[in-house]
Amino acid sequence: MSDDSRPSRTEPRTALRTAAVIPAAGRGVRLGPGAPKALRALNGTPMLIHAVRALAASRAVSLVVVVAPPDGAPEVKSLLDAHALPDRTDFVVVPGGESRQESVRLGLDALPPDYDIVLVHDAARPLVPVDTVDAVIQAVRDGAPAVVPALPLADTVKEVEPAAVPGDPEPVLATPERARLRAVQTPQGFDRRTLVRAHEAVTENVTDDAGMVERLGERVVVVPGHEEAFKVTRPLDLVLAEAVLARRRLNDGF
Secondary structure, three states, X not given: OOHHHOOOOOOOHHHOOEEEEEEOOOOOHHHOOXXXXXXXXXXXXXXXXXXXXXXXXXXOEEEEEEEEOOOOHHHHHHHHHOOOXXXXXXXXXXXXXXXXXXXXXXXXXXXXXXXXXXXXXXXXXXXXXXXXXHHHHHXXXXXXXXXXXXXXXXXXXXXXXXOOOOOOOOOEEEOOOHHHOEEEOOOEEEEHHHHHHHHHHOOOXXXXXXXXXXXXXXXXXXXXXXXXXXXXXXXXXXXXXXXXXXXXXXXXXX
16 A cells, blocks of 8 residues: 555544454463453453453444454454454454563454554453543544553552562562552553564563553653452453443443
């Protein structure tokens, strides 16, 4: 595709197209033995499907790339085909890598050239509300190279010296000012060229894409996150997610 197909400098930022990359290749060992984390059932539906629907609920997202386990792309493709997804959104499944960073890069490589905004979303955050997705996209459209949704911390945080032996007492080094701290969620949103440049420049294994952009010296901004965009990591999180879905069904009348 030629450069003429890309938005001109005078074209409104709102015309830029948005794609989402969902790395879903992790095993999720803290949830216990069984299927990969993204394929665990939540209210009878795999978490991955909930996450895909959450991103596709935004009318700004016209493509979702799911990065499957390296040997599980056919299974994930069949999973997507078996569930009702929005017709206005395209879905692509590609095999992932051995690390999250490699999987995100493979997802970026699969994007057509006419997408300028990229969301990177954890499959383990299946309940992110569409308003949060839209707020991230709008902040990128408004000119931010990288955007993260985040919440203020409810608990006091201590910086400690890690114990040499797990379980031993750990000495406190400092108490950071809580008002300046945020708990980061996803989807994180990026100007595509900035994110690609970050993946080219940062070669060690990093699990936070916004942190990679920070290393470039680029500006990263925070927009309000949402309490329902929590990460399903442990069995208790599954219970909480089921409760959120039950409340949504009650509020929506079905």
